[in-house]
Amino acid sequence: MVKALFRKIRRIKEITSAFIPLERSGFHYKMRLQLLTLLLLLVQCGFAEETCSGLVPTKTRATTISLTDFGGVGDGRTLNTKAFEEAIYQIEHLHRPGGTLLYVPAGVWLTGAFNLTSHMTLFLDKEAVIMATQDIESWLLIDPLPSYGRGRERPGGRYMSLIHGNGLTDVIITGDNGTIDGQGDSWWNMWRQGLLSFTRPHLLELMHSTEIVISNVVFQNSPFWNIHPVYCSYVIINNVTILAPHDSPNTDGVDPDSSSNICIEDNFMSTGDDLVAVKSGWDEYGIAYGRPSSNITIRRLSGSSPFAGVAIGSETSGGIENVLVEHVTVSNTGTGIHIKTNKGRGGYIRNITVSNINLNTVRTGIKIAGDVGDHPDKNFNPNAFPVVDGLTLKDVWGDNFELPGLIRGLKNSPFTRICLSNIKFENFKQQVDPWKCEDVSGYSMEVQPLPCTELASPYGPNLCSNAI
Numbered sequence: 001m002v003k004a005l006f007r008k009i010r011r012i013k014e015i016t017s018a019f020i021p022l023e024r025s026g027f028h029y030k031m032r033l034q035l036l037t038l039l040l041l042l043v044q045c046g047f048a049e050e051t052c053s054g055l056v057p058t059k060t061r062a063t064t065i066s067l068t069d070f071g072g073v074g075d076g077r078t079l080n081t082k083a084f085e086e087a088i089y090q091i092e093h094l095h096r097p098g099g100t101l102l103y104v105p106a107g108v109w110l111t112g113a114f115n116l117t118s119h120m121t122l123f124l125d126k127e128a129v130i131m132a133t134q135d136i137e138s139w140l141l142i143d144p145l146p147s148y149g150r151g152r153e154r155p156g157g158r159y160m161s162l163i164h165g166n167g168l169t170d171v172i173i174t175g176d177n178g179t180i181d182g183q184g185d186s187w188w189n190m191w192r193q194g195l196l197s198f199t200r201p202h203l204l205e206l207m208h209s210t211e212i213v214i215s216n217v218v219f220q221n222s223p224f225w226n227i228h229p230v231y232c233s234y235v236i237i238n239n240v241t242i243l244a245p246h247d248s249p250n251t252d253g254v255d256p257d258s259s260s261n262i263c264i265e266d267n268f269m270s271t272g273d274d275l276v277a278v279k280s281g282w283d284e285y286g287i288a289y290g291r292p293s294s295n296i297t298i299r300r301l302s303g304s305s306p307f308a309g310v311a312i313g314s315e316t317s318g319g320i321e322n323v324l325v326e327h328v329t330v331s332n333t334g335t336g337i338h339i340k341t342n343k344g345r346g347g348y349i350r351n352i353t354v355s356n357i358n359l360n361t362v363r364t365g366i367k368i369a370g371d372v373g374d375h376p377d378k379n380f381n382p383n384a385f386p387v388v389d390g391l392t393l394k395d396v397w398g399d400n401f402e403l404p405g406l407i408r409g410l411k412n413s414p415f416t417r418i419c420l421s422n423i424k425f426e427n428f429k430q431q432v433d434p435w436k437c438e439d440v441s442g443y444s445m446e447v448q449p450l451p452c453t454e455l456a457s458p459y460g461p462n463l464c465s466n467a468i
């Protein structure tokens with residue numbers, strides 16, 4: 001830590017002295033140099049938070065077009081599906097070097113679902129709202145995902161997401177805090193009344209895509225999950241706000257699914273289901289497709305939900321590994337951290353690190369369970385047990401809840417190397433057996449209330465290798 005700081009100071013001195021002419025190295029210049037160094041250091045310290053902004057190369061577009069160039073009308077009544085399609089067709093076919101920015105001006109732009117293309121930026125003005133039509137007849141049905149074998153909530157195909165992309169490279173969705181609004185209430189009501197034959201649409205789904213940045217926009221009232229990157233890599237979701245009522249069904253915030261090198265950073269979410277849920281396919285379909293989710297960072301997330309703050313699962317059949325969750329603050333939430341899978345899933349959940357978590361008013365602090373979630377059909381293999389190994393949860397604080405922890409593995413596949421350290425929970429209802437454990441082994445250090453006997457012993461050598 002100190003070494004790193006000194007390295008930084010040396011580096012800053014190198015940089016600053018490059019701006020000071022050699023012949024002027026007198027006392028005053030040296031003083032100024034010191035001041036400049038101090039200033040830069042302060043600035044650096046203030047903003048020295050870790051970030052994955054380098055995960056995707058930064059792009060600036062040389063060409064800009066506006067939705068109004070294609071007959072778009074932002075009056076909240078005119079349907080703009082054609083305008084979006086034509087603008088994006090032009091971006092695709094003119095193929096300008098550096099890509100093209102599609103500007104969505106102030107206004108309410110009603111539209112049906114449309115596809116994005118590669119090398120484009122969708123930029124929403126501060127006062128721009130892209131608003132989904134509620135006319136379900138106009139909504140296209142697309143094939144189910146191979147790793148799910150069917151729609152997530154109904155057999156067969158599924159409605160295409162409002163904003164959709166397949167096989168894309170280099171796409172940015174950003175703006176000046178403009179809004180993408182799914183007008184989900186009509187979908188939620190139809191779902192509640194059992195009137196839907198197919199799975200509801202996401203607000204944004206990207207399939208088989210890479211180099212994606214989603215930032216500085218508001219997603220609200222999605223019919224189903226909000227943002228669904230599936231079979232994707234190198235995706236940054238940063239500085240977005242995701243909002244849906246707490247009673248809206250299945251309005252997950254972000255669900256990275258069979259995807260790798262994903263970073264979800266500096267976001268606020270308040271939804272009707274898990275804020276972030278890492279997934280990788282469903283039972284026999286997910287096992288056959290075999291595409292894991294890996295190298296996922298979820299950092300500086302805050303919000304609330306009746307379900308989980310951060311979840312892993314329950315669809316985990318392609319495997320999930322190398323996940324880092326840190327600096328998460330949730331309140332008025334069902335479960336702070338929820339790692340969930342089931343028999344029939346197969347796959348694995350391993351090398352998961354969760355740290356610096358603040359929970360305020362939640363039902364369950366930490367839940368790790370092998371009996372969660374439904375099956376796609378009767379053909380799942382009941383002997384396909386998931387492997388859960390190497391989960392570290394450290395520096396977790398909680399205040400005001402019912403149950404501190406529930407850790408329930410599977411008889412045929414006990415969860416191993418579950419490591420808890422520096423966890424402090426206060427004001428909880430469950431005073432008898434505050435940690436409920438079954439079929440689990442691991443270690444703990446400085447955990448309050450004291451964990452279950454299965455996890456009571458302190459670290460064994462190298463057994464919690466991802467703990468420190």
Ligand SMILES: *[C@@H]1O[C@H](CO)[C@@H](O)[C@H](O)[C@H]1NC(C)=O
Pocket residue numbers: 085114115142160164166
């Ligand atoms: C949009 O993409 C979907 C799925 O890839 C495809 O079925 C559909 O035909 C596309 N729509 C248009 C207008 O290109």
Ligand SMILES: *[C@@H]1O[C@H](CO)[C@@H](O)[C@H](O)[C@H]1NC(C)=O
Pocket residue numbers: 175176177178216217239
């Ligand atoms: C986050 O988004 C807001 C509004 O869209 C913008 O003003 C702000 O500069 C963004 N912050 C960062 C760090 O990009």
Ligand SMILES: *[C@@H]1O[C@H](CO)[C@@H](O)[C@H](O)[C@H]1NC(C)=O
Pocket residue numbers: 177218241
């Ligand atoms: C962006 O809009 C959301 C939703 O209205 C709001 O909560 C948030 O504070 C806004 N962000 C900025 C930087 O204006």
Ligand SMILES: *[C@@H]1O[C@H](CO)[C@@H](O)[C@H](O)[C@H]1NC(C)=O
Pocket residue numbers: 260261294295322
């Ligand atoms: C994940 O990160 C590790 C370590 O940085 C790297 O070796 C591996 O190739 C990455 N996996 C993927 C799928 O990119």
Ligand SMILES: *[C@@H]1O[C@H](CO)[C@@H](O)[C@H](O)[C@H]1NC(C)=O
Pocket residue numbers: 321322323324351352353466
């Ligand atoms: C475990 O995951 C972390 C990210 O949390 C990663 O940095 C590390 O390389 C992974 N370890 C192994 C052995 O893959």
